[in-house]
Amino acid sequence: MKQKCLFCNSYIKSKRQGLIIFENTNAYSILNYKPSVPGHSLVIPKQHVTNLKNLTGNTLEDLIQAIPETFDKLLAIFDFKPELIPDYYKSLIYEPPESESKEFAQFMLEHPLLYNRPISYNWGMNYGYKAGQRERHLHIHLFPRSESGLGIATAMRKLLQIDDK
Template identity: 30%
Template sequence: MTTIFESGDIMSESCIFCTTGREEVVLENRYAYARYDKNPVSPGHLLIIPKRHFRSVFEATEPELSALWDLIREARSFLDEELAPDGYNIGINDGATAGQTIMHLHIHLIPRYAGDTNDPRGGVRGVIPGKQQY
C-alpha cells in the first residue's frame, strides 16, 4: 500500500526505506537523504535514497535526479572530512537482474582505500565475475 504525505512524498508501507532508517539520516535535502549502509562494503559506505518511493533511476524526476547528485557531492565532502578515502565507487542496481534487492531506488557511495583489493582496475565491471580485468 502507498501513502501520499502532506509533503507530497509517496511512501510504500512495505518498503524498508520508507518505513525505517529515517532516524539514521546523515545528510538530506528536499528530495533525498543519505544514511550508512547496514551491510557496508567498506568503512563509510553510504546509501543515497530518494524520499519518494520509486524503483528505478529512470523513474526519477529532473529535480530528484539533481537532488540525488547534489547529495552525492555533499556526501563525498562529508566522507572526505571524516575518513579521507582514496577514491569512490558509485553504483545503482536497477532491477532484480542487476542485483537490486530493495525495490526503492538507492545509490551506493562506496569509499575506496588504497590496498582494499589487490587490483582495483576495472572497478564496477567486477559485478560480473571475470569481466573486471580486460
C-alpha cells in the same frame, strides 16, 4: 507502501537516530546496513520510486548532487569522528535491520581498511533483481576507496578470476 518500504522507513528512523550523513530537499544518505567496504553508503531519493524515469521535479538533480556531498561528509567523518563508522557497524550486530546485516557488519569490524581515509569512490546502481536490486525503492551505492585498498578494476578482475599477468 510506507509501512513496507525499508528506505521510506529508514529516513524517519535514521533521522531520529542522527544517522543521516547528508540531506537535501529530495534525497538523503546513510551508511549501508549491508556494507561491502568501510563507509559504503546509500544515497536515496525521498520519493518512493523503483525506476529512474519515475522521479519527478528536482529529485534526480538532488539525488545526483547528494553523491559528492555524501563523499565530502564521509571524509569529515573519517577525519573528525572516525569512531562513528565502527560504532554503526557494532549497532548492526546488536540490532540488525536484516539478518544478513550482522555478518556484513562483523566483516567490516575486522576489515583492515576500517580507519583508512578514502581518497576516491565509485558509485553505481543495481537496477532490477538480477542486477542485485533487493529493495524496490531506488538507491545509489557509494563505495569509498582508500590508497591501500584495491582499485575497482583490480577488484573486478579478482572477482572475475581474470589472470593479471
